[in-house]
Amino acid sequence: MxxxxxxxxxxxxxxxxxxxxxxxxxxxxxxxxxxxxxxxxxxxxxxxxxxxxxxxxxxxxxxxxxxxxxxxxxxxxxxxxxxxxxxxxxxxxxxxxxxxxxxxxxxxxxxxxxxxxxxxxxxxxxxxxxxxxxxxxxxxxxxxxxxxxxxxxxxxxxxxxxxxxxxxxxxxxxxxxxxxxxxxxxxxxxxxxxxxxxxxxxxxxxxxxxxxxxxxxxxxxxxxxxxxxxxxxxxxxxxxxxxxxxxxxxxxxxxxxxxxxxxxxxxxxxxxxxxxxxxxxxxxxxxxxxxxxxxxxxxxxxxxxxxxxxxDDDGKLAFRKTKNESEEVPRFKVGLGVVPDYLFTGKGMRIDGVSEDKPAQKAGLQKGDVVVKLGEFEVTDMMSYMKALSTFEEGQTTQVTIMRNDAQQKVEVTF
Structure with a gap:
């Protein structure tokens, strides 16, 4: 083989x-x-x-x-x-x-x-x-x-x-x-x-x-x-x-x-x-x-x-319970059609991939774009992006503000 x-x-x-x-x-x-x-x-x-x-x-x-x-x-x-x-x-x-x-x-x-x-x-x-x-x-x-x-x-x-x-x-x-x-x-x-x-x-x-x-x-x-x-x-x-x-x-x-x-x-x-x-x-x-x-x-x-x-010399480590971050994810009725970059540590939500024939692709969004605003909602990280996305309904059109190559752009997206 x-x-x-x-x-x-x-x-x-x-x-x-x-x-x-x-x-x-x-x-x-x-x-x-x-x-x-x-x-x-x-x-x-x-x-x-x-x-x-x-x-x-x-x-x-x-x-x-x-x-x-x-x-x-x-x-x-x-x-x-x-x-x-x-x-x-x-x-x-x-x-x-x-x-x-x-x-x-x-x-x-x-x-x-x-x-x-x-x-x-x-x-x-x-x-x-x-x-x-x-x-x-x-x-x-x-x-x-x-x-x-x-x-x-x-x-x-x-x-x-x-x-x-x-x-x-x-x-x-x-x-x-x-x-x-x-x-x-x-x-x-x-x-x-x-x-x-x-x-x-x-x-x-x-x-x-x-x-x-x-x-x-x-x-x-x-x-x-x-x-x-x-x-x-x-x-x-x-x-x-x-x-x-x-x-x-x-x-x-x-x-x-x-x-x-x-x-x-x-x-x-x-x-x-x-x-x-x-x-x-x-x-x-x-x-x-x-x-x-x-x-x-x-x-x-x-x-x-x-x-x-x-x-190694700290003995048995103390345990502490944490919040289940997955339970904090809001539910949403629409999707942008992108794969988020979960490793991105800057401000906004960086796109790691764009799905075919979805709202993001139709609006011209590309891999590497950083979404900083979704409609009237500021996007500072993944959680704020998901919270913003959860407010939209199918058929709505909104303006998405992105950073591309250090320049700000605005595009219209229809869900």
Missing amino acids: RLICLLCMVLSVVSCKKEVEKQPVTMKEDVFALADDTFNGRQTGTEGELQAAKYIEDRFKQLALEPRGYLNNYTQTFTFKPSTNPHEKAEYTGLKTDSTLTGTNVVAFLDNGAKNTVVIGAHYDHLGMGGEGSLYREEKAAIHNGADDNASGVAVMLNLAERLNNAPKTETRENNYLFIAFSGEEMGLLGSNYFVKNPTVPVESISYMINMDMVGRLNEENTIAVHGVGTSPIFKQALFANNDFNLNIAEHNSGIGPSDHTSFYLADIPVLHFFTGQHEDYHKPGDDAEKLNYEGMQKISDYIVAIITDL
Whole structure:
């Protein structure tokens, strides 16, 4: 297949028995391996996902991490009945039948003999050949390799595991580290939810959790979104005190979001979730390994190591509840037909994409335009944009003020 030679090469490195011959596996190699056609999109419960789980297990073994799944294994399996109703959750069951699937978390432990443990996680499942959740609209099915979503997060997790394991023990004695590659994220955070309810370390020993989901496309502005900043009083200081990497931090307080950190937050565990933003290949077959920013991934890994090191002597972190930002989103009857740039930290709402045959395209709006006024409403950020949009009805025409190339323009939009 497309990258089978590279996959075999990487796996042969993993299985090599001679310590002197082992070479560190790069994040780029991990992404290319996990996002290869060999795994058929790593859909939960498929043979492709099991093969990807074996790859991650072998990488954990290469890094000399202890197994911390079930029965001294690296894996933690869970059986569930998928929901056919998007408004209902999947049902866990201990009984395997023709209507059930089995997901596989891959879990490894770095034991520093400490009282507390930091969980570092990333989901490795994806959408397989598409189906529910895919944004691909062609009739012919295609492999959704999920390089950014989320081979990128797994690759950074493995890089962190290597670095923390190789760090001088004087720098990393205050916490143990538990590394988890989650299954079932795309089906509703199933793997992380199951782990929190069936932990393989005492849940009361978990100081905080770091989650990485789609960290492979750091943009030219070096903007990274960090969610969960409000879930511990110390996080904000740690984030900004350790930003020696010229990163533009888009901070979000809430511990609730569409990724695995949510499962830990709901168990009263502080969380930080790192994310470099959506893009036109999200949940499509075009999310391939050659499109990732590997220098950016290294910068993110460096940043997270700095944060972890800084927090290492702070003991078990205090937990703080946050507002669920998704519950504050107003309802609206119309849409502009744009993809907002959720990483934009300036004034207004920057457009990251324009949908075909929608009001924005008909009015001449373009990617990169920054909406600063919608009708009579000032737009300063995403929330003010959504509040303004919620006031309009279908058929209404209004004036939209934008900034384009540092010049202000006004256009008429009909919803």
